[in-house]
Amino acid sequence: MEEDYVFKIVVIGDSAVGKTQLLGRFTRDEFFLDSKSTIGIEFQTRTVDIARRRVKAQIWDTAGQERYRAVTSAYYRGALGAMLVYDVTRRHTFEHAARWVDELRAHADKSIVVMLIGNKADLAAAGRAVPADEAAAFAEEQGLFFSEASALSGENVERAFLRLLEEIHANVS
Numbered sequence: 001m002e003e004d005y006v007f008k009i010v011v012i013g014d015s016a017v018g019k020t021q022l023l024g025r026f027t028r029d030e031f032f033l034d035s036k037s038t039i040g041i042e043f044q045t046r047t048v049d050i051a052r053r054r055v056k057a058q059i060w061d062t063a064g065q066e067r068y069r070a071v072t073s074a075y076y077r078g079a080l081g082a083m084l085v086y087d088v089t090r091r092h093t094f095e096h097a098a099r100w101v102d103e104l105r106a107h108a109d110k111s112i113v114v115m116l117i118g119n120k121a122d123l124a125a126a127g128r129a130v131p132a133d134e135a136a137a138f139a140e141e142q143g144l145f146f147s148e149a150s151a152l153s154g155e156n157v158e159r160a161f162l163r164l165l166e167e168i169h170a171n172v173s
């Protein structure tokens with residue numbers, strides 16, 4: 001069946017925060033240990049029902065380009081949503097989130113819906129470096145949605161992507 005909408009979503013954030021794994025978890029419900037097997041794939045899709053509409057989420061991965069600061073404006077063009085990912089066990093990846101927000105403000109559409117994701121929540125009990133309430137406060141100040149998640153366990157991944165898609169849908173409908 002044809003979809004009613006195609007929503008482009010970009011996944012951004014520092015290297016090794018789990019962007020590729022989150023995308024894989026949502027689109028295929030899988031966790032690959034050999035995570036860079038997806039290099040070369042520009043985006044993956046999954047079609048879901050949102051408010052009785054067929055919505056195709058077209059989710060773009062940087063495929064490692066963020067290492068070379070080569071994420072270009074073409075990557076952001078037409079994006080209606082962004083998942084901005086940091087690693088709850090590595091504080092600098094959270095501190096860089098402000099830079100990624102600047103990058104979005106510079107290159108993406110003004111109305112882009114952004115979800116801040118604190119990934120690797122499965123490691124939080126032993127190695128948390130970013131308090132959840134600090135991240136929630138940053139998100140609120142910047143006008144972002146926020147959730148912690150784990151691509152490894154799958155916790156909150158589906159919920160976060162669906163929330164983002166619902167918010168985009170609310171904007172366009």
Ligand code: GDP
Pocket residue numbers: 014015016017018019020021022032033035036064119120121122123149150151152153
């Ligand atoms: P990317 O560079 O941001 O795309 O990060 P990857 O998706 O390649 O993941 C980087 C590393 O973190 C890999 O070794 C993954 O197996 C690991 N990883 C990703 N997500 C999680 C998670 O939720 N929990 C744990 N424990 N490890 C994860």
